[in-house]
Ligand code: ZN
């Protein structure tokens with residue numbers, strides 16, 4: 001089993017590995033820089049070598065690590081300047097991952113801002129195919145969305161439609177977020193339902209393309225389109241469903257990353273411990 005959580009890089013980027021080890025993670029996700037801004041300071045040689053050597057001396061497999069795109073880019077936007085900036089960020093982030101030896105970059109699929117799904121998908125596919133031309137070994141993972149207003153890529157059918165237009169295929173994969181799937185209408189509340197959902201995912205997207213699983217319970221109910229993550233077993237999905245997802249991902253050897261909240265009820269340490277119990 002490879003399982004961990006999103007960890008902070010606060011202080012310096014190699015601190016991510018310390019944070020992961022402290023939480024007994026065998027997988028982790030980072031932002032390579034402040035996720036709330038457009039600009040990123042270049043990684044220095046010492047940032048890169050410290051990160052790589054720390055990761056190497058840990059027991060964490062490089063292929064169980066990923067980075068997540070910052071929040072501001074929108075790859076489906078109809079605005080030209082926003083599109084160019086978003087594409088540049090996507091390309092920059094794949095380069096930063098390549099420097100750090102991180103194999104996967106998770107990206108959201110964006111919002112068409114009212115221009116319609118067809119147009120949004122067209123721009124998104126255009127952006128992804130441009131980024132796919134960059135020569136590095138980083139795979140871009142498309143994350144299913146929560147189905148918020150104007151969002152692209154909440155149904156497996158549409159995710160598959162997008163995925164099948166991407167070239168070269170070895171540059172692209174998928175990240176499945178359990179909270180997003182549930183709030184966009186996929187029932188994950190029992191073992192049988194989990195199997196049904198992953199069968200449908202396999203049919204449209206292909207389970208072999210699933211490289212990272214984001215394991216989050218949902219604050220809201222099924223189909224509410226509310227992107228609010230919650231503690232494992234305590235949200236709308238519940239313990240049976242979350243447990244079944246953990247077992248499924250382990251069987252398929254897919255690294256599991258938690259993006260659960262930290263509050264008075266629970267922290268990362270506790271959610272990770274509980275995820276291991278479910279396994
Ligand atoms: Zn995400």
Ligand code: MN
Nearest residue numbers: 143177214259
């Ligand atoms: Mn996620």
Ligand code: MN
Nearest residue numbers: 180227228229
């Ligand atoms: Mn989310």
